[in-house]
Amino acid sequence: MTPDAGHEARYRAIAADLAAKIRSGHYAPGEALPPQRELSASYGVTLMTLRQALRQLSDERLIVQQPGRGTFVAPPHLAYQLDSLRSLVDDLRKQGHDVRTAVAGRAVRRAPARIAAELRLRPGETALRLERVREFGGRPAVHQVSWVRRPVADRIRDRDFTVVSLYTALADAGVTVARASEVVRPGLLDPSAARHLHEPPGSPVLLSARITYTLDATPVVSDHATILGSMMEIRTERAATGLSLTWGATS
Amino acid sequence: MTPDAGHEARYRAIAADLAAKIRSGHYAPGEALPPQRELSASYGVTLMTLRQALRQLSDERLIVQQPGRGTFVAPPHLAYQLDSLRSLVDDLRKQGHDVRTAVAGRAVRRAPARIAAELRLRPGETALRLERVREFGGRPAVHQVSWVRRPVADRIRDRDFTVVSLYTALADAGVTVARASEVVRPGLLDPSAARHLHEPPGSPVLLSARITYTLDATPVVSDHATILGSMMEIRTERAATGLSLTWGATS
DNA sequence: TCAACAGAGAGTTCTATAACAGTCTCCCTA
DNA sequence: TAGGGAGACTGTTATAGAACTCTCTGTTGA
Numbered sequence: 127m128t129p130d131a132g133h134e135a136r137y138r139a140i141a142a143d144l145a146a147k148i149r150s151g152h153y154a155p156g157e158a159l160p161p162q163r164e165l166s167a168s169y170g171v172t173l174m175t176l177r178q179a180l181r182q183l184s185d186e187r188l189i190v191q192q193p194g195r196g197t198f199v200a201p202p203h204l205a206y207q208l209d210s211l212r213s214l215v216d217d218l219r220k221q222g223h224d225v226r227t228a229v230a231g232r233a234v235r236r237a238p239a240r241i242a243a244e245l246r247l248r249p250g251e252t253a254l255r256l257e258r259v260r261e262f263g264g265r266p267a268v269h270q271v272s273w274v275r276r277p278v279a280d281r282i283r284d285r286d287f288t289v290v291s292l293y294t295a296l297a298d299a300g301v302t303v304a305r306a307s308e309v310v311r312p313g314l315l316d317p318s319a320a321r322h323l324h325e326p327p328g329s330p331v332l333l334s335a336r337i338t339y340t341l342d343a344t345p346v347v348s349d350h351a352t353i354l355g356s357m358m359e360i361r362t363e364r365a366a367t368g369l370s371l372t373w374g375a376t377s
Numbered sequence: 378m379t380p381d382a383g384h385e386a387r388y389r390a391i392a393a394d395l396a397a398k399i400r401s402g403h404y405a406p407g408e409a410l411p412p413q414r415e416l417s418a419s420y421g422v423t424l425m426t427l428r429q430a431l432r433q434l435s436d437e438r439l440i441v442q443q444p445g446r447g448t449f450v451a452p453p454h455l456a457y458q459l460d461s462l463r464s465l466v467d468d469l470r471k472q473g474h475d476v477r478t479a480v481a482g483r484a485v486r487r488a489p490a491r492i493a494a495e496l497r498l499r500p501g502e503t504a505l506r507l508e509r510v511r512e513f514g515g516r517p518a519v520h521q522v523s524w525v526r527r528p529v530a531d532r533i534r535d536r537d538f539t540v541v542s543l544y545t546a547l548a549d550a551g552v553t554v555a556r557a558s559e560v561v562r563p564g565l566l567d568p569s570a571a572r573h574l575h576e577p578p579g580s581p582v583l584l585s586a587r588i589t590y591t592l593d594a595t596p597v598v599s600d601h602a603t604i605l606g607s608m609m610e611i612r613t614e615r616a617a618t619g620l621s622l623t624w625g626a627t628s
Numbered sequence: 629t630c631a632a633c634a635g636a637g638a639g640t641t642c643t644a645t646a647a648c649a650g651t652c653t654c655c656c657t658a
Numbered sequence: 659t660a661g662g663g664a665g666a667c668t669g670t671t672a673t674a675g676a677a678c679t680c681t682c683t684g685t686t687g688a
Contacts, residue, residue, distance in 0.1 A: 135641060161668065172643055174425070177670085193669045194650035312563040312581040312606035330563040330581060355563035386671065412638060423673055428640085444639045445680030633686075641678070651668070658661080 137178035140169050148188055148199050158196040229287050230322060231257035241273045244337055244348045254279030259322050269319040270351040278346055301340060319352040330355035388429035391420050399439055399450050409447040480538050481573060482508035492524045495588055495599045505530030510573050520570040521602040529597055570603040581606035
């Protein structure tokens with residue numbers, strides 16, 4: 127009686143059915159699914175079994191469950207808390223490295239054209255420019271320039287970014303980060319970043335460009351980071367849920 | 378009665394306890410944990426509850442569950458099927474790119490010291506050296522040198538690698554790939570690879586070093602790839618299953 | 629000697645029931 | 659009119675019991 131006909135588990139079949147309905151638009155993004163008890167009844171299944179199906183959908187980030195409120199279809203791209211450079215710092219700290227952040231510049235000024243395009247600013251509109259240098263093991267390793275859109279920028283510009291991460295400050299200011307996209311390319315160290323990183327221009331580096339969006343798809347932060355190749359590397363390892371990407375210090 | 382004292386769920390407390398015992402070495406890697414029913418009894422908890430704890434550990438890749446056999450402490454790194462350069466080719470093909478592979482060299486010869494160390498070869502032992510150039514859009518983009526350990530190498534050396542991927546050939550030869558670890562670093566194009574890639578030496582590139590292991594932790598393949606920075610980039614995006622890493626052609 | 633069978637023991641899935649903990653609304657009170 | 663609390667939701671975590679599949683092993687039979 128347990129597996130239906132072939133030998134697919136009930137909860138997997140239910141998860142697949144719900145996933146199809148979500149993807150087909152039968153349940154719209156942001157909308158609440160029927161309550162768990164109702165769903166379990168309509169599928170003729172126990173609450174526990176239905177919850178196993180929901181857990182799978184939750185693992186796939188298709189739904190979001192909120193205690194006391196309901197189960198909601200996730201927006202096209204889903205909320206998460208940390209950006210990858212934040213997790214870089216976390217990873218290194220876990221490995222016992224001493225990671226420090228120095229603020230090399232902080233000013234509200236007119237954004238250059240490329241940044242304005244990324245943040246969808248009107249021509250001439252100003253934004254907060256935050257320039258930081260991350261160092262670990264006593265040596266500078268990452269040079270990072272972030273542009274933050276107003277009016278969000280006005281709420282966080284007085285924070286101490288040597289202690290607080292940009293994303294923590296955003297969260298404190300009530301800004302919910304929805305998603306981020308990042309592109310990493312190899313490149314050569316340019317002279318201006320070279321001054322901060324104490325390496326000769328032309329050294330191999332990783333160039334990261336990241337744009338972070340809020341829930342309503344507004345770009346809030348544009349990040350351009352230069353990561354020293356001599357200090358950093360990307361390690362990838364295949365695990366069950368796919369590819370895991372971690373940053374690590376070069377040994 | 379539900380949450381213990383404060384308000385931590387039982388299954389979380391159990392998961393934390395088991396995780397601590399695994400990390401402390403109380404349960405050694407590869408060793409089987411006590412049966413679920415035994416564990417549930419010793420924690421004074423239901424099978425369902427204990428299984429929730431195990432599921433969490435499984436999500437964290439700390440244990441591996443095998444139906445009919447037992448629950449085992451995971452080795453430091455875990456199993457997977459595909460290598461990331463394989464998925465590179467797949468990704469590009471899905472994007473409609475024409476990906477071609479040319480074999481620039483194939484010979485059984487004595488492995489250099491660094492490779493011998495990676496594959497744990499005895500001094501003077503020979504291996505299959507496979508040199509390939511991947512090109513898409515009609516331009517060479519990746520230069521790749523793979524060393525395959527014997528005796529596996531003898532079983533695949535006559536395959537046509539312009540059509541068959543190395544990993545497909547390995548699978549056909551009955552070699553089960555267990556895991557692979559890869560390190561990607563930025564670098565500068567060296568002269569020998571520059572000849573194959575038709576780019577000036579010193580251009581920014583990604584250097585990938587990957588070692589692939591079989592189930593019994595024997596290293597079988599050592600890969601060193603040079604990926605042109607002008608042609609390739611790494612895009613990361615927080616999406617459904619967490620961090621997804623994809624390779625893409627530079628537009 | 630070797631192959632096939634049966635059973636024990638492992639993980640897996642499901643049913644049925646109950647209680648716990650947030651969240652929201654509405655009605656009653658001050 | 660404002661405040662507070664009860665109750666009806668929501669998801670969450672737990673109980674107990676049973677049937678199922680897969681793997682291994684020991685025994686039986688040819």
